[in-house]
Amino acid sequence: MDIQELEAFWWIAQTGSFNRAAERLFLTQPSVTARIQALEKDLGQTLFERKPRGVRLTDAGRALLPHAERVLQDIRKARQALRELEMASGGTLSVGSALTTSTYTLPRILSRFKGQYPSVDVSVRTGRSQQVQQLVLDDTVQLGLTHGPLSNPEILAVPLYNESIVLCVPPGHPLAGRSIVTAEDLAPEPFITADRHSGYWSLVEQFWAASGLSPRVTMELDSIEAAKRMVVARLGIGMLPASTVELELAKKELVSVPVEGAEYLVRETLLIHRKGKVWSGIANAFLETLAAEYGVEIPTGRLDD
Amino acid sequence: MDIQELEAFWWIAQTGSFNRAAERLFLTQPSVTARIQALEKDLGQTLFERKPRGVRLTDAGRALLPHAERVLQDIRKARQALRELEMASGGTLSVGSALTTSTYTLPRILSRFKGQYPSVDVSVRTGRSQQVQQLVLDDTVQLGLTHGPLSNPEILAVPLYNESIVLCVPPGHPLAGRSIVTAEDLAPEPFITADRHSGYWSLVEQFWAASGLSPRVTMELDSIEAAKRMVVARLGIGMLPASTVELELAKKELVSVPVEGAEYLVRETLLIHRKGKVWSGIANAFLETLAAEYGVEIPTGRLDD
DNA sequence: CCCTACCTATCGAATTTATCTATCGAGACA
DNA sequence: TGTCTCGATAGATAAATTCGATAGGTAGGG
Numbered sequence: 267m268d269i270q271e272l273e274a275f276w277w278i279a280q281t282g283s284f285n286r287a288a289e290r291l292f293l294t295q296p297s298v299t300a301r302i303q304a305l306e307k308d309l310g311q312t313l314f315e316r317k318p319r320g321v322r323l324t325d326a327g328r329a330l331l332p333h334a335e336r337v338l339q340d341i342r343k344a345r346q347a348l349r350e351l352e353m354a355s356g357g358t359l360s361v362g363s364a365l366t367t368s369t370y371t372l373p374r375i376l377s378r379f380k381g382q383y384p385s386v387d388v389s390v391r392t393g394r395s396q397q398v399q400q401l402v403l404d405d406t407v408q409l410g411l412t413h414g415p416l417s418n419p420e421i422l423a424v425p426l427y428n429e430s431i432v433l434c435v436p437p438g439h440p441l442a443g444r445s446i447v448t449a450e451d452l453a454p455e456p457f458i459t460a461d462r463h464s465g466y467w468s469l470v471e472q473f474w475a476a477s478g479l480s481p482r483v484t485m486e487l488d489s490i491e492a493a494k495r496m497v498v499a500r501l502g503i504g505m506l507p508a509s510t511v512e513l514e515l516a517k518k519e520l521v522s523v524p525v526e527g528a529e530y531l532v533r534e535t536l537l538i539h540r541k542g543k544v545w546s547g548i549a550n551a552f553l554e555t556l557a558a559e560y561g562v563e564i565p566t567g568r569l570d571d
Numbered sequence: 572m573d574i575q576e577l578e579a580f581w582w583i584a585q586t587g588s589f590n591r592a593a594e595r596l597f598l599t600q601p602s603v604t605a606r607i608q609a610l611e612k613d614l615g616q617t618l619f620e621r622k623p624r625g626v627r628l629t630d631a632g633r634a635l636l637p638h639a640e641r642v643l644q645d646i647r648k649a650r651q652a653l654r655e656l657e658m659a660s661g662g663t664l665s666v667g668s669a670l671t672t673s674t675y676t677l678p679r680i681l682s683r684f685k686g687q688y689p690s691v692d693v694s695v696r697t698g699r700s701q702q703v704q705q706l707v708l709d710d711t712v713q714l715g716l717t718h719g720p721l722s723n724p725e726i727l728a729v730p731l732y733n734e735s736i737v738l739c740v741p742p743g744h745p746l747a748g749r750s751i752v753t754a755e756d757l758a759p760e761p762f763i764t765a766d767r768h769s770g771y772w773s774l775v776e777q778f779w780a781a782s783g784l785s786p787r788v789t790m791e792l793d794s795i796e797a798a799k800r801m802v803v804a805r806l807g808i809g810m811l812p813a814s815t816v817e818l819e820l821a822k823k824e825l826v827s828v829p830v831e832g833a834e835y836l837v838r839e840t841l842l843i844h845r846k847g848k849v850w851s852g853i854a855n856a857f858l859e860t861l862a863a864e865y866g867v868e869i870p871t872g873r874l875d876d
Numbered sequence: 877c878c879c880t881a882c883c884t885a886t887c888g889a890a891t892t893t894a895t896c897t898a899t900c901g902a903g904a905c906a
Numbered sequence: 907t908g909t910c911t912c913g914a915t916a917g918a919t920a921a922a923t924t925c926g927a928t929a930g931g932t933a934g935g936g
Contacts, residue, residue: 267646268573283883284883294924294925295885297923297924298884300922301923311656316884317883318931320884325656326653333645337645337649341572347634347638348635351630545615547615550615590912598896599897600914601895601896608914623911623912625911626913881933881934882933883930885928885929885931889924892924893920895920896917896920897919899916900913901915903910905911906910
């Protein structure tokens with residue numbers, strides 16, 4: 267019996283599928299099969315009924331499940347106990363962060379982190395995605411929060427969350443009432459962009475390239491925040507990452523409209539780290555905070571890269 | 572973090588020594604070192620202070636210990652839960668047993684086993700050590716209880732307990748009052764033996780060979796039980812395994828006297844099984860009963876041979 | 877009735893990991 | 907200052923893990 271086997275068992279029990287469990291464990295399905303076969307051989311009992319549309323727990327599996335959960339829970343607690351012991355003696359967390367991330371998501375994360383580990387100092391350096399990656403490679407920061415694509419095989423990433431790029435128009439704008447719009451509808455409109463070197467812009471470019479049209483870019487700002495203000499001031503329309511306009515949408519200062527063909531315009535936010543680097547306790551603690559915030563489960567041994 | 576690592580950690584914490592832990596885990600010391608180093612790297616903290624006369628827990632180690640114990644405990648409970656589920660549906664346990672073992676220790680074990688798993692049938696076949704080993708090789712029995720030495724590399728053994736070979740004399744015998752006797756004292760006495768092909772006899776032979784003397788064998792019986800009766804009937808003296816004369820010593824029908832040079836005359840009782848054989852649930856349950864009875868801890872994965 | 881989609885098992889190769897034996901080095905003890 | 911004990915390390919070998927590719931088998935759609 268092995269923790270990784272129990273972890274695979276638990277995920278399969280949750281998802282009802284070897285394939286989906288493999289996905290959550292960052293493994294291929296044959297590896298998950300192997301783990302379960304090892305566990306079943308060890309226990310001498312079949313744990314799942316294999317069905318064509320997935321699997322179901324056998325009686326033995328049902329008997330094991332609560333015990334497996336306790337073991338996994340205990341291990342999490344053990345890690346947490348040692349982490350708190352370590353954090354109590356202070357130290358510094360240094361993260362690099364993409365500009366958008368540092369404005370819209372990092373504050374929430376860091377406040378949570380400081381709440382849990384008050385004696386740890388935090389240092390943040392911001393920059394574009396590429397710069398953040400360089401900071402990680404240099405060991406200037408322990409971790410980076412940024413977006414794809416990754417430029418160097420020495421950098422490894424854990425995906426944290428995805429957000430859509432949404433079309434934003436001022437309230438009362440002719441497009442504001444539409445249930446869906448097309449690239450043709452957008453092309454004549456004055457289009458406001460943030461810095462074209464910004465990471466998310468390449469996604470917007472992909473959208474326009476796919477449509478065969480070009481936006482009529484009337485203003486180019488050097489930050490998303492500034493671009494957003496321009497749209498609010500009715501100077502044009504823009505396509506912006508969802509997290510940056512959350513507040514304005516809620517306050518009705520902006521209206522978002524679905525765009526045909528832009529459904530898969532998604533920007534992923536990644537936690538990146540340098541391959542082969544030993545994780546400090548502080549880095550682990552921060553990762554744990556992130557995992558809790560975004561509901562990501564990081565499987566045992568995922569970070570031994 | 573790994574169960575085997577936690578197990579190593581626990582044993583080191585108990586014994587205060589990597590070497591002693593290695594012994595209990597049926598490993599070499601470098602393997603234990605490797606496990607602890609892996610655990611320490613994983614947790615990012617040192618768990619033991621290495622001292623020249625052993626090791627002591629660090630603060631981090633002290634914090635981990637209770638959690639490790641809970642994990643190991645939960646895993647034991649998980650195994651037990653599945654075992655009971657399996658046993659409930661019945662089945663048969665077949666063991667081979669050496670003659671002495673079947674008379675003196677097996678009854679107690681089997682009564683305990685049947686108490687825990689009433690619906691399992693038990694079948695016992697007895698024979699000499701060599702015959703028991705053959706039964707295991709043939710798959711006629713699932714497990715064997717016997718003594719060394721092992722004659723075949725296909726047989727693997729778990730040591731259960733050791734017992735001394737003790738010199739027994741009738742009460743009132745001239746040697747009975749002595750605090751210790753030598754081979755010279757014994758040589759003139761009428762010596763009663765059980766079957767010379769019996770496993771324990773080779774140990775007695777070693778003793779005489781080391782002393783350079785020979786016993787005056789006046790009676791040779793075909794069972795230890797019969798030999799013992801002869802000594803009780805004051806027909807001579809004998810050297811017998813401790814477990815066979817426990818009762819008579821308690822009832823003062825026999826007296827045991829320490830013999831110089833016979834301190835290391837020890838017979839070990841082994842649980843044997845065939846290499847590569849998959850352990851049935853019933854065999855595992857029986858092993859668990861034996862382990863509990865003799866206070867033996869069987870480490871995780873010990874039986875995957 | 878067949879076809880497609882989905883799901884798990886298996887195989888072989890490449891890689892990684894674990895274990896052993898032998899040896900080293902540091903500190904306690906006499 | 908030897909000698910002993912104990913843990914760390916090195917190198918070799920054996921074993922386990924993982925992956926990609928593929929087989930096999932069942933349900934649902936046409």
